[in-house]
Amino acid sequence: MTPYKAFWQIIRYTPGLYALNAVLQVFRSCIPLLPALIVREVMDRLAVTPGVDSGLWVLLALLVGVVTARVAALLMSVTVDATSTASGTGLLLSNSFSRILGKPGAQGLRRPLGDVVNRLTTDTSGVSDMLMNSLVVLGSASQAAVALVVLFSVDPLITAVVVVPLIAAGFLINFTSTRIKKYHGESRRAAGEVSSFLHEVFNAAQAIQLANAQRRVGERFREVNDTRRRRSMQSRFFTTVFLSSVWTTTTGLGTGIVLLMVAGKFKDGSFTVGDLALFVAYLGWITEFTALFSQNLAAYKQATVSLDRLAEVLPDGGTPADLVAHRPIRPVPDPVLAEPAQGEPLDLLTVRGLTYQHPESGRGIKGVDLTVRRGSFTVVTGTVGGGKTTLLRAVLGLMPKEDGSIRWNGQEITDPADFFVPPRSAYTPQVPHLVSETVRENVLAGLSVPDERLRAATRAAVLDRDLERLDNGLDTLVGTKGTKLSGGQAQRVAAARMFVRNADLLVFDDLSSALDVTTERLLWQRIFEAEDKTCLVVSHRRAALERAGHIIVLKDGTVAAEGTLQDLLRTSPELREIWHAGEGADLDES
Structure with missing residues (x-):
């Protein structure tokens, strides 16, 4: 033109x-x-x-x-x-x-x-x-x-x-x-x-x-x-x-x-x-x-x-x-109360043959299969560069898949980016994104909910004690990109932002990387105090691996092994290496 x-x-x-x-x-x-x-x-x-x-x-x-x-x-x-x-x-x-x-x-x-x-x-x-x-x-x-x-x-x-x-x-x-x-x-x-x-x-x-x-x-x-x-x-x-x-x-x-x-x-x-x-x-x-x-x-x-x-x-x-394409310019909507999930609640999420290669490096994932059942705790683990984060992003539509299918209760999802949003799904990335506002604004992000629900979300994220120590509690300014908070606090604020939305599927990308062992175990425990919580988690930490009902080990973008923790400790050298490395990390933090 x-x-x-x-x-x-x-x-x-x-x-x-x-x-x-x-x-x-x-x-x-x-x-x-x-x-x-x-x-x-x-x-x-x-x-x-x-x-x-x-x-x-x-x-x-x-x-x-x-x-x-x-x-x-x-x-x-x-x-x-x-x-x-x-x-x-x-x-x-x-x-x-x-x-x-x-x-x-x-x-x-x-x-x-x-x-x-x-x-x-x-x-x-x-x-x-x-x-x-x-x-x-x-x-x-x-x-x-x-x-x-x-x-x-x-x-x-x-x-x-x-x-x-x-x-x-x-x-x-x-x-x-x-x-x-x-x-x-x-x-x-x-x-x-x-x-x-x-x-x-x-x-x-x-x-x-x-x-x-x-x-x-x-x-x-x-x-x-x-x-x-x-x-x-x-x-x-x-x-x-x-x-x-x-x-x-x-x-x-x-x-x-x-x-x-x-x-x-x-x-x-x-x-x-x-x-x-x-x-x-x-x-x-x-x-x-x-x-x-x-x-x-x-x-x-x-x-x-x-x-x-x-x-x-x-x-x-x-x-x-x-x-210059003509489109209506809508005013910014007022904060609204979160609506219940539309359509069927999650019973089964299946991923078959999922493939995505990064254009710059040619690395990524190829032909990955994944099954997540309601109420399960599924952990994706592997060595650095194995494709863990890429897998989560491709499933959620944050990266355009090149091949494969994603199904929610058997129904294929053609546009994952529009589908996997609250209240169906909530996601916390490896590096949480916070804005230069208060803790409250970062948790709600425009949502309007009762105070009881907000408190429940911060408690589930093990943020309640931290809020008591902050100068103004929920109304404390977090600074540019959360610089006034510690790494663990920033991750838990992002987790509370997920929990307040009552999503069917919770997706975590190495959420506990900045948490000590005790806080991490308490976080997983509180998540599952509520019934039917379904989690898809990228982690190499022992607390997450011990709780997992199913573990998928990625290596060079493909599934190297999968199964329970006990089975993989016997059959997967990659998981044994991750497990023993986690033992040293847990001792350092204890």
């Missing part, structure tokens, strides 16, 4: 708003032409008959009325401008977030997070602002056309001569538009690099301090910031300094031409003082159109760059067409 068609799609999303905006812009721009006509008549009257008569008062009253009408039109236009801009920005953001959030959850963004945030904030506004400014140019074009008609009726020759510098300025600006686009693209990329760098620094503040790398990080920041400054200066030179010089010079040149050509016309009366005032006033409006047109031409080039930059962050080769 060409940039022009993409921009037209945004306009067609709310055509009524843009049509009303266009009408208001034309009305708002043409009204200022009337005061110049009134002033022309006033000056000509005063030149012939000095003094103030009733006709002059009528003209002055009319002037006040015109100014009032212009202010009213301006206020209405600004209101519609803001609404139109918000509509276009909302469509771009909605489509961007829809594509980003709709990708498999375990797949990373195509660009660094800081750069993505920069694009979603600055580039979306750049596109919408350009469309709004295009309507301003439309109004200014109408104003300039009417002004030229009026001036041509006063003196065709002077009008024709004055237009020549304007046309030359237009060609000059069009000639430099390619360079404007190039410099703006470089400026936006440099700004994105600064945002990405700052994001990485904030996330690695502790590591930077421990490595005593503050000075080197500061030097690197100065380097990327200097690059951003240089490229921004180049872009602003062409879009601000150069364009401003062009229209300022054009205005001065046009005014000079008028003064030179009318000097001799005053003597024979073919040109009056009022005509001169009209030419000077209208010349400013015509020149303003040249300025606005040149600015918007530069903005169009910049918006084209912005549209391409937004498409670059979309997963799976997104295009500008995906950004």
Whole structure:
């Protein structure tokens, strides 16, 4: 899709708003032409008959009325401008977030997070602002056309001569538009690099301090910031300094031409003082159109760059067409009480021949079979790189499976990512994701539940005693990504987030890796205090292996062995190695 068609799609999303905006812009721009006509008549009257008569008062009253009408039109236009801009920005953001959030959850963004945030904030506004400014140019074009008609009726020759510098300025600006686009693209990329760098620094503040790398990080920041400054200066030179010089010079040149050509016309009366005032006033409006047109031409080039930059962050080769596809923009819903699981409760989960290979490394899982029965505790274990986390993510749809089937009570699941969500399934990843809010907000994550249910969830996660020691209990701020909590506390907050949703299937990826032996055993015990809890767990810890009814050992992405703990200790060298390694870990923690 060409940039022009993409921009037209945004306009067609709310055509009524843009049509009303266009009408208001034309009305708002043409009204200022009337005061110049009134002033022309006033000056000509005063030149012939000095003094103030009733006709002059009528003209002055009319002037006040015109100014009032212009202010009213301006206020209405600004209101519609803001609404139109918000509509276009909302469509771009909605489509961007829809594509980003709709990708498999375990797949990373195509660009660094800081750069993505920069694009979603600055580039979306750049596109919408350009469309709004295009309507301003439309109004200014109408104003300039009417002004030229009026001036041509006063003196065709002077009008024709004055237009020549304007046309030359237009060609000059069009000639430099390619360079404007190039410099703006470089400026936006440099700004994105600064945002990405700052994001990485904030996330690695502790590591930077421990490595005593503050000075080197500061030097690197100065380097990327200097690059951003240089490229921004180049872009602003062409879009601000150069364009401003062009229209300022054009205005001065046009005014000079008028003064030179009318000097001799005053003597024979073919040109009056009022005509001169009209030419000077209208010349400013015509020149303003040249300025606005040149600015918007530069903005169009910049918006084209912005549209391409937004498409670059979309997963799976997104295009500008995906950004401007028409879709309803819904308000953020209020927190609601969790509903019971839809459809049949879990009796049997079967996975057959599940395959997924990571594109970068070629490693993953191949032909894995898995069976999970209601009320069971199934553990997936194995050596590092065996495919344990990949298996869980492929089952849950966080990675797109390449082959195999997933069935819930015998019914094949075609879209696991949409199916395996609360209250059917809840998942805690190996590294829990917490936001910079309170413990309560991290557990509820927008859910509204009774306090008793929230307390039950924190107790099941063995978080109750920790909450008593925190300054504000559930209302304690956890810091950026949970930095104010220990690793074990962060994992248990994530576990409580699972438990509060009363899901049929609980999926844990190495939940207990940061827990001591006593806390881990208590956690598993409390989970199974409630009946019919079904768990699918990745773990190498003894507490989990001892509780497991069924263990699957993965090696190099395939099932090396499976069965009960006692059977596998006799038959599987991989499990024996994991078991004996766990013995040493348990002794260290005891």
